[in-house]
Amino acid sequence: MLAPMEGVVDAQMRTVLTHIGGYDRCVTEFVRVTEQLIPDHVFFRYSAELHEGGLTPSGTPVFVQLLGGSSKYMGLNAARLAKLEPPGIDINFGCPSKTVNKSDGGSVLLREPRRVGDIVKAVRDAVDPAIPVTAKIRLGFSNSDLLHEVVEQVVTAGANELAIHARTKEDRYKPPAYWSLVKGISDTVDIPLTINGEIWSVNDARRALSESGCSDLMLGRGALSFPDLARQIQRQGSAELGWLEVLSIVASYLRNSNPKHPLFVSGRAKQWLGFLQMHYPQAGCLFHKIKRLKEAGAIFQAFDVEFDGR
Ligand SMILES: Cc1cc2nc3c(=O)[nH]c(=O)nc-3n(C[C@H](O)[C@H](O)[C@H](O)COP(=O)(O)O)c2cc1C
Structure with missing residues (x-):
């Protein structure tokens, strides 16, 4: 998967990277949900692909990501978004930004596992079961003490998949990513898990999968530094782009x-x-x-x- 990256991975970036190949899914930059109903044109601005069945020109599905702390408005806006038939809806519980966290969204919610569960459930209940609802979290806010509780809430609330950026909010984007801390979870959870963080090479990808026990990978900055990375991971040995x-x-x-x-x-x-x-x-x-x-x-x-x- 291609990671959501605000101010970096827009529809045109998704077009060029999925054209190179190796991606099975993209996720949009986060759409901020406050106590308001979001008009359709905003969803189309974040995902131009919604005009084309939610697919990039190469046919890769693009999930739309929502971020917000009000389960009521997350549900109401997910229902509106669902009318535009996105291939899936992702929920952001990882954003470390001060502004976002101050307005009760992103990684700050990881301190309250019950609220994470309420938000996932509100979104899950608001949309047709045929539309996958996924969540993206970090290991925690300051530490990973609540990780198991958060994951249990996400799973019980009915999320179809979970992506874990293997750092806390306080780690921000500083290496390393702690892939092995996810291992205890992947052994007990029965929805597909995606590992994310610090994957810059084919070798990193291999290690991240084996150390975390996850079934899937999400590439963020590595996809920009090595645009061929996803294809190399899927079809090792193909000639690298010059x-x-x-x-x-x-x-x-x-x-x-x-x-x-x-x-x-x-x-x-x-x-x-x-x-x-x-x-x-x-x-x-x-x-x-x-x-x-x-x-x-x-x-x-x-x-x-x-x-x-x-
Ligand atoms: C500039 C930038 C913008 C980001 N925007 C988002 C976002 O909108 N939603 C989200 O869930 N994560 C966002 N992230 C986090 C990435 O999706 C990813 O979890 C993180 O970069 C770790 O992966 P990496 O080490 O492969 O880059 C962003 C990261 C960066 C660097």
Whole structure:
């Protein structure tokens, strides 16, 4: 699975990464649920794929992720979303952001397992049983003491699947991820479990699966630093994408995006090159060449120079 990443993995990113291959599912950036009913156009903004049966152009299902602390409004909004027929609905219990946590959403809920259960149940009960409802959690807020309780609540509430980002909220995104802490759960839970966190290579993927005992993988930043990673995991031994192939994928992402603001192209170009430099040193050089550029035209010109090998 391709992890949800706010401000990074939008519909166009899902299009290009699922076109490369190796993904069975994507999840949208989180849609924030407050005490209001969300209009359809907001759901379409997060998942343009809802116009196409909830699938990317390569046919990969895209689950829509909801985040909020009110079980009532999570249920009401899940029912509205369900009318748009998403392939599935995911619930975010992992976001570490201060703003989100202050407004009673994301990882702060992991301190109250009963509320996690209530939210999952409200969403599960609000939508047709044919629509899978999944949850995404971290190991806990400050520590993993409540992990088993949270998982039990998620399962009892009727979630179809659970993804675990193997760090606490306080760990944020700092390595390592504690895959083996999930092992005690995977031995006792009978819904599919997905392991997430710090998977940057085929070898990491193999270790994460065996150490956690999970059946599935979710790739976050690794998918951006090595766009071929999911395909390599599924079909090991296939030729890796070369630097210029990757660069043309980045260019196609930028050209086909619907810029949301004037700095969109330069911001996203720098962001993706920043991730790519871990796997492709050439990306680091190009990043330095464009780091002061703001105009989209200037960015594309720098890309053309790179393609020409000048
Ligand atoms: C920039 C960024 C945005 C993220 N946005 C979301 C989000 O909207 N919903 C969510 O459940 N997780 C979100 N995450 C967490 C990722 O889905 C994933 O759990 C995390 O990055 C760990 O995986 P990784 O080590 O493979 O990157 C985000 C992470 C990053 C770095």
